[in-house]
Amino acid sequence: MGEPTQAESCGICGGDGRLVNSFGSVAKCPSCHGSGRRSEDTGFHDVTKTKASHHQNSNQRGAPAAKPTWPTSLSGIALATEIRDTPGLGDDVKLRLTREIMEHEETHPACTQTFVKKMRKQFRPQPKG
Numbered sequence: 048m049g050e051p052t053q054a055e056s057c058g059i060c061g062g063d064g065r066l067v068n069s070f071g072s073v074a075k076c077p078s079c080h081g082s083g084r085r086s087e088d089t090g091f092h093d094v095t096k097t098k099a100s101h102h103q104n105s106n107q108r109g110a111p112a113a114k115p116t117w118p119t120s121l122s123g124i125a126l127a128t129e130i131r132d133t134p135g136l137g138d139d140v141k142l143r144l145t146r147e148i149m150e151h152e153e154t155h156p157a158c159t160q161t162f163v164k165k166m167r168k169q170f171r172p173q174p175k176g
Contacts, residue, residue, distance in 0.1 A: 055085050118148045122158040126166055133170055144170060 056062030060076035064083040067073050075081040118127045127145045130136070144166060151162055158166075 057083055057085050115149055118145070118152055118158075120152055120157040122163065123148045123152050126158055126163055130166075130170055136170055140170070 057064070057076055057079035059078035060066055060083065062083040064076055064079060064081040065073050066076055076083075079086055118124050127148050130141055130144045130148075133141075148158065148166065151158060155162075
């Protein structure tokens, strides 16, 4: 092959393969890496990390927390127990009301009296009078 021709010599170092600064420091050309030849321009250079180790999330500390299946506040537990022990309610109604209590607990530290009264109206017979 010999000496690179003018057409294929590196445009940064001029085919020399090294760069010299004004202080006399010499370094390899960052474009041709010292070969003096123009590097092939392949266009887009994909820098996506493809190793499996790059896809592991290092911030995760185990399995995600499971969603609760029963209320956690004292008033929520009492209300859900009352719903569970009510005769005449279908299982789907009991499940819906218990889920509603758990959703309420997500935004409130405990079940408020207003919420408890609203829930009781849904499963207790209303006194006629």
